[in-house]
Amino acid sequence: MAYVYLAIAIVSEVIGTLALKASNGFANLQYSALAFVGYAIAFYFLTQVMRTVPVGVTYAIWSGAGVALVAILGLVLFGQKLDAAALLGIGLIVAGVLVLNLFSNSIPN
DSSP states (O other): OHHHHHHHHHHHHHHHHHHHHHTTTTTSHHHHHHHHHHHHHHHHHHHHHTTTSOHHHHHHHHHHHHHHHHHHHHHHHHOOOOOHHHHHHHHHHHHHHHHHHHHOSSSOO
């Protein structure tokens, strides 16, 4: 169940972060509210994940996956460009998340 909660936390955080961008400095109230709700949901589910998964592993996966998804969606939704260094960095983050998930004994099944 920890993976399901972690996925919900990641998606909620990504929605919250994209809503922050769309809120235009909190000038748009709908996107501002969506940002707050997204982060509230993300933090709630993070607390559930941390009941069984170590905090370092939880945070590494949550933040790494979130960074990669926000960067990709920023490109798609907002036309933000990624240079070779950014793509390499995102690739390394994804590789780190995969190593944690595939080879670490710190994550419960």
